[in-house]
Amino acid sequence: MAADLTLDDVVAARAAIAGRLHRTPMFSSATLSKRVGVPVHLKAELFQRTGSFKPRGVLTKLASLSDEEKRSGVIGISAGNHAQALAYCAALEGIDALLVMWRGASPQKIEATRAYGASVDLEADGPGQAFDRLHELIEETGRPLVHPFDDPKTIAGQGTVGIEIVEDVPETSVILVPVGGGGLVAGVALGAEGRRIVAVEPELSDALRRGLEAGESVRVEPSSMADGLSAPFAGERPIRICREHDVETVLVSEDEIVEGMRFLYGRAKLACEPAAAVGVAALLAGKVTVEPHDTVAVVVSGGNVAADIASAILAGNEGRNPS
Numbered sequence: 001m002a003a004d005l006t007l008d009d010v011v012a013a014r015a016a017i018a019g020r021l022h023r024t025p026m027f028s029s030a031t032l033s034k035r036v037g038v039p040v041h042l043k044a045e046l047f048q049r050t051g052s053f054k055p056r057g058v059l060t061k062l063a064s065l066s067d068e069e070k071r072s073g074v075i076g077i078s079a080g081n082h083a084q085a086l087a088y089c090a091a092l093e094g095i096d097a098l099l100v101m102w103r104g105a106s107p108q109k110i111e112a113t114r115a116y117g118a119s120v121d122l123e124a125d126g127p128g129q130a131f132d133r134l135h136e137l138i139e140e141t142g143r144p145l146v147h148p149f150d151d152p153k154t155i156a157g158q159g160t161v162g163i164e165i166v167e168d169v170p171e172t173s174v175i176l177v178p179v180g181g182g183g184l185v186a187g188v189a190l191g192a193e194g195r196r197i198v199a200v201e202p203e204l205s206d207a208l209r210r211g212l213e214a215g216e217s218v219r220v221e222p223s224s225m226a227d228g229l230s231a232p233f234a235g236e237r238p239i240r241i242c243r244e245h246d247v248e249t250v251l252v253s254e255d256e257i258v259e260g261m262r263f264l265y266g267r268a269k270l271a272c273e274p275a276a277a278v279g280v281a282a283l284l285a286g287k288v289t290v291e292p293h294d295t296v297a298v299v300v301s302g303g304n305v306a307a308d309i310a311s312a313i314l315a316g317n318e319g320r321n322p323s
Contacts, residue, residue, distance in 0.1 A: 005152050005241065010159035010191040017059040017157065020092075024048050026168045026297070031267045036283050039295045041169050042264075043161060046272050046303030050116075052228070053161055053184060053301050054085030054148075060157030061146050062093055070095050075143040077101075077134045079127065079180075079230045080109025081275075081302050082148035087118035098143060102130040106227055108306040127222060127232040149183030150235025158184045162191025165297045174290060176200055176279035176298045179208045179249075181231035182238025184301065189245040197247045198288055200278040202226050202257060208234040209249040212242060225313075226257055228275030228302055250288060256281040258313055264300065265314055273305035274313070 024047050032040040045053040062074070073096035076086040083099040090097035097118040101110055103125055113120055121137065124130035138145060147154055161184065165172055175192055177185040179199040185208070189197045199208055202224035210218040211234040222230040241247075252260070257274050260281030264270040279298035282288050290296060 004237070005155060005190055007190055007193050009152065009156040010163060010187065013056075013060040013153070013156035014160045014163060016063040017056060017160070020059060021055055022048055023164060026165065027268065029268055032263070032280065032283065036290060036296065038290050038292065040283065041172070041295070041297045042268060042270065043165055043297055043299045044270060045161065045299060045301050046270060046276060050081070050084040050088045051302055051304040052081040052085065053158060053299070054081045055089055056160050057154035057157035057183060057187070058082070058085045058089045058146060061151060061153040062089055062095065064153050065144060069144045073098065073141070073143045074146050075100070075134070075137060075141065076146045076148065077130055078148050079227050080106050080113070081228050081304055083113040083118070083120070084109060084116060084304065086146050087113045087116035091117040098137065098141070100124065100130050100134045100137060102126055106304070106306060109304055112304070127230055128219065131232065149181030149231065150237050152237065155183050155187045155190070155237060155241070157187070159187030159191035161299060162188035166192050166195065169295065169297060171295045172297045173294045174198065174288070174296045176282060176288065176296065178229060178275055178278045178299060178301045179234075180205065180229035180275070182208045182211070182234040182242065184299070185247060186238035186241040188299070189241055189247055197245060198282070199242065199247050199249045200282045201249065201251055202229055202278060203251045203253050205229050205231075206251055207231050208238070208242065209251065211239040212249060215239070215243075224257070225254055226275040226278060228273055228304070229278070250282045252278050252281040252285060252287065256285045259284055261313055270300055270303070271310070272300050272303050276301040276303065
């Protein structure tokens with residue numbers, strides 16, 4: 001089956017959200033470049049509005065809704081970053097938003113979602129049950145769904161990250177992307193067409209790898225400290241796009257994620273969340289093969305982490321799945 005999205009859709013998404021979000025910076029890292037042996041640049045999406053890349057896809061989706069759909073209010077599901085983005089963007093548009101989260105999700109992200117003006121449903125015990133709860137509420141309320149990763153508008157919006165990378169550093173040949181449900185990496189594969197894309201997942205949250213192996217979405221039980229990558233499955237569209245664009249997958253351990261986060265704090269001065277550190281973790285662990293002519297870009301996808309969790313990780317007192 002042919003992909004239902006192309007680079008043209010990403011270009012259209014950029015036009016739809018133009019002037020409403022930050023163009024996040026690209027930083028070179030001399031230390032990381034020396035470690036890897038080729039130039040490495042960091043795409044700092046933690047400086048995006050709401051602290052992650054997520055508003056790109058959300059605004060693109062909201063722009064496609066009819067006035068009648070907007071009046072109905074919208075609904076979404078998220079461990080936190082998509083929730084905050086949808087709450088923020090819906091408020092910009094004057095749209096009521098309901099977010100399905102779950103008990104055990106980051107209290108900081110739940111509170112931030114409410115602070116942006118959204119209602120939060122916490123009836124579910126975990127990510128898997130939350131999707132069941134989501135479908136119940138859609139049936140009850142009739143609200144249109146703003147999906148966190150498996151929607152063509154969302155994917156196209158996230159793909160603007162890829163466009164910006166290749167515009168700012170045209171020699172980029174390899175892009176490392178953190179993966180939960182797959183919307184960001186699928187979008188980057190479209191927006192950075194022709195580049196080698198490496199999807200990086202925690203060993204304890206490997207929905208995309210399993211989906212690519214099976215050729216369809218597979219349910220997983222995510223348990224990584226990288227709660228921003230805790231999707232219980234990868235989307236069907238992201239899986240299809242990743243297969244068609246030959247996206248590679250790499251897994252990193254919890255200890256490697258810690259080292260990646262410490263590096264970004266200590267050497268790059270980027271106060272990221274664990275989910276955003278997986279790309280650097282993969283490079284530091286030697287899990288991505290590069291050629292002498294390569295230039296690498298790493299998406300640092302967000303910075304929404306509670307101070308106590310960040311300090312515990314940086315001090316070496318982290319537990320597994322502290323959220």
